[in-house]
Amino acid sequence: MSDMKPSQENQPGADLVSKLKAGDPKAYQELMTTYERRIYSFAYGFVHDSDEAMDIVQETFLRVFRKVETFKGDSAFTTWLYRIARNLCIDKIRRKKRAPMGEFDDQRKHEVQTHDKPALVGSMDAYSPVESTLRKELGQELMGALDTLGERHKEVLLLRELEGWSYAEIAESMDLPIGTVMSRIYHARKKVQHILGHYLNDRSKGVTHGT
Secondary structure (H helix, E strand, O other): OOOOOOHOOOHHHHHHHHHHHHOOOHHHHHHHHHHHHHHHHHHHHHOOOOHHHHHHHHHHHHHHHHHHOOOOOOOOHHHHHHHHHHHHHHHHHHHHOOOOOHHHHHHHHHHHOOOOOOOOOOOOOOOOOOHHHHHHHHHHHHHHHHHHOOHHHHHHHHHHHHHOHHHHHHHEEEEEEHHHHHHHHHHHHHHHHHHHHHHHHHHHHHHHHOO
């Protein structure tokens, strides 16, 4: 029976990092092609803004390029990659909290647009106009529910539900005991479910009463 840890699993990123260190000019682009969509979805879950999420994606891969020699392979490449993206997301959020309200872009008021499709909500292209409207509303409620979570709880929930990481992978990435990860996910889920439950119940009552 294998006792291989998540950090030792064979991943495409490991080979690409080796090629990047060796000076292969195609390796950097291949890394971006392989992981940029996942990093974008993760970043969007934090900042809820497509432009800011793309900025985080770009900066994440720039840091990978600049610091690739510091990656020793002691953990999985994805662990290292998401740690970089996570730190950038947290820095972005903290800067926003410190910034005067006048510095916020007016586009922030309209951040849930057709081109902004959070991965947690999914594509609405195949749905009728009514279904698309309901899914968009649910998506807005979901993003609002995520915003009620603290950074620690939001992160573990995104990694678990959006990226499908195992408890062990999340624990390794965040340098936490698995029990702590499980506890945070449990409480984060309960809070999100509570908020969405109120929303769905309100909608159900509205339909029942014909409103």
